[in-house]
Each structure stands twice: as C-alpha cells, then as structure tokens.
Amino acid sequence: MVHKCLVCNYDGLHDEPYDAKGVASDEICPCCGFHYGYDDDGMDKSIYIIWRLKWIEKGCTWFSKSRLHVVGWNAKEQLKGIGDC
Numbered sequence: 001m002v003h004k005c006l007v008c009n010y011d012g013l014h015d016e017p018y019d020a021k022g023v024a025s026d027e028i029c030p031c032c033g034f035h036y037g038y039d040d041d042g043m044d045k046s047i048y049i050i051w052r053l054k055w056i057e058k059g060c061t062w063f064s065k066s067r068l069h070v071v072g073w074n075a076k077e078q079l080k081g082i083g084d085c
C-alpha cells in the first residue's frame, strides 16, 4: 500500500500519516521533513500548504540523510497535482 505525504506528495512513507482514528503516525517524511504528530495538530490542514510552500521556497531539497530517494527522484514530478515547484 502506498502512503503519501500530505505536504510534498512523496509516496514512500512507511505509514499512513493519520490512522482511521486520526492519530498521527509520528513519522518524519524523508523527503520534506514534516513530522506527523509534531509539526501539526491534526486539525488545521493549512499547515501542509504552508510547509509545502516553505519546502518549495528552499528548493525542494531531500530532507533525510538516512532514508534516500530513488535514483531519478524528481521533486517537480512529485508535486504535480498538488502544487508547483
């Protein structure tokens, strides 16, 4: 099953950002660095857009030093459909 980041649209998250009860996964997106359950309160959806814009502003750089992206990863392709890079 594919789990997508609500901020950057990365589709390699280990867990669903929020489970059926709305509990955050506590996972840090390796792509944009968003920490579910920490950087959000699970209520205000605009936080994803704010984070996305900040991430784009910083040049869409890969966040994690330990979880690397696949060869050929492309932020622009990834963001298609949810925003512009």
Ligand SMILES: [Zn+2]
Pocket: 005, 006, 007, 008, 009, 010, 029, 030, 031, 032, 033, 034
């Ligand atoms: Zn992300």
